[in-house]
Amino acid sequence: MSTDTEVTVIRETHQGKYQVEAKAGGAVLLIDEPVAAGGLGSGPNPYNLLSAALGACTTMTIRLYAERKGWPLTDVHTAVRHSRAGLQARDTFELDIALDGALDDTQRARLMEIADHCPVHLTLARGSDVRAALLPGSAPPERLQAGGGHIACMVEACAD
Secondary structure (H helix, E strand, C coil), rough: CCCCEEEEEEEEEECCCCCEEEEEEEEEEECCCCCHHHHCCCCCCCHHHHHHHHHHHHHHHHHHHHHHHCEEEEEEEEEEEECCCCCCCCEEEEEEEEEECCCCCHHHHHHHHHHHCCHHHHHHHHHHCCCCCCCCCCCCCCCCCCCCHHHHHHHHHHHC
16 A cells, blocks of 8 residues: 655635635645634535545545446445534544445445445544644745555555
């Protein structure tokens, strides 16, 4: 599996109280809080992004597996609900997955098993080590790296 480090750089935009800009690969995304929470409502909040990452990875992993098997999957729809009782409580992510196409029950069951092996699902389920380091002065963060870590992990998840 790839050990590429993928770097996402986040900076304040100085628009509103909470709006930040994230640069990942060639994409730029605004992240914010809702107006009711004091933000501008100009983008998803960080938990929305975490849910989106889980849903996107699940959908992509299912698609990759179905294509490798030549199965007649025509569309995947995934909805993710995130909840937590408090800051110290464990988070819960619930996924609703719809699989469209002329799939038999065995294929549907296998695709649901594969959904549980998506790399982001595994990252959330096992936990992660998170470390923060203070940069000297106003040193710029590491330069962006495209990395191939996610796709390599999806391919590994789909190996039979």
